[in-house]
Amino acid sequence: MTDNRTEEADRQLPIGEEIFLDHVGHFVRDPVAAGAALKRAGFAPTPVSVQSNPDGSPTGTGNITAMFRRGYMEVLFKTADTPLGLEFQAALTGHSGVHLAAFSAADAEGAHRRLREAGFAMRPLVQFQRPVDTVNGPDVAAFTVVRLDRGAMAEGRIQILAHRTENTVWQPRWLTHPNGAQGLIDLMVVSADPKEAADRFVRFTGHPAKPTKYGQAITLDRGQVQLVSRHAFEAMLPEIAIPQLPFLGAYAVRVQSLAAAETLLQREGMAMRRLGQALVVPFPSDIGLGAWLFVENGRDLPWRV
Missing domain, CATH: 3.10.180.10 (2,3-Dihydroxybiphenyl 1,2-Dioxygenase, domain 1)
Incomplete structure (x- = not known):
């Protein structure tokens, strides 16, 4: 891709070969205190959600989010001693704060293949989901996540994902924040x-x-x-x-x-x-x-x- 772009894409999800900065993730110990801190800063966080695999088993983390009209911010906490939960705990030992940066792509399989060809050690593609309430009743937010091997990016959990349920993730009722x-x-x-x-x-x-x-x-x-x-x-x-x-x-x-x-x-x-x-x-x-x-x-x- 060239670097002569002057205007950013003004849509929630990428198309074609585009890549967006989708969200960042804070790793915290106490989700209740973290949610209260977000409210104090003028954000309107979503309810607590515990993430799971498609078979219903826990991934090991849960979250609350502050959803924006473009992208979002996430606060993650440990829920189980799964491999992902233990990785989370190890990162949190250093300090609480931002340990995750997620980039969105339209084609998770293509992104996985491109990263492997670029020399990154890769984990298999994984399907994650979490329950969400909507105005029409219970639903799920679902993602295909492209993950590198642990340590491939020293900065933390740096990953690419493809959103499969835009409407349940970015619900209009969560997009308005007191801080604007x-x-x-x-x-x-x-x-x-x-x-x-x-x-x-x-x-x-x-x-x-x-x-x-x-x-x-x-x-x-x-x-x-x-x-x-x-x-x-x-x-x-x-x-x-x-x-x-x-x-x-x-x-x-x-x-x-x-x-x-x-x-x-x-x-x-x-x-x-x-x-x-x-x-x-x-x-x-x-x-x-x-x-x-x-x-x-x-x-x-x-x-x-």
Whole structure:
């Protein structure tokens, strides 16, 4: 793919060979406290859901989500000592926070084949689902997930998925948030070697990287991955402690009105500060280490300026 795109795709799911930044996942210990923290930050989280395999057996994790008009944010917690649950527990031992970045594709089988040909060690495709309530009664949210072998991406659980049930995942009643959240924009990855990390993410996404004043940027068909050094991250976000490298340290959320979001967060006593046309909001401790950057437009993000 070329890197001369100026407009992002404005739809929930990709078509053809497109790849989107679909969602990010916080690993937490206490889903109740995490849900309360999201509400305090002005999100409207969905009810708790326990994930299962098609045969009904537990995957080992459950979640709550904040669904946006474009993409979403997820909070995951352990539910069983399955292989996936034990992997989750091992990641959480380091720190709570963002340990998952999921990218969406239209063709999971094709994505799996492309990654294998790009030299990644792969696990078999897997079908996941979780129960959801809809206005018409109980239903399921279903996904085909493309997973790398553990350790293939040092940054955490980096995966591609194809959504099979768009309407049950993005229900209109969950898309309105008091803070005005509209969409997931960019993910920031802090690395000891941003160039090496960028090379892997280029192979993973199939999109090229370009140098920025902070590191490397990979522009997807929707969203971007920003790869920066410890020094660059600390210069931009000095209030965020880096627990270890690599670190999924921040992500950007588009809001309808920055002023309205700021007013709500001030009323809730949330820590925050302005950074140009962005609002930096450290995560509440119950969802881990890192920060949101709220902006009205992606072009207002400090790393895009």
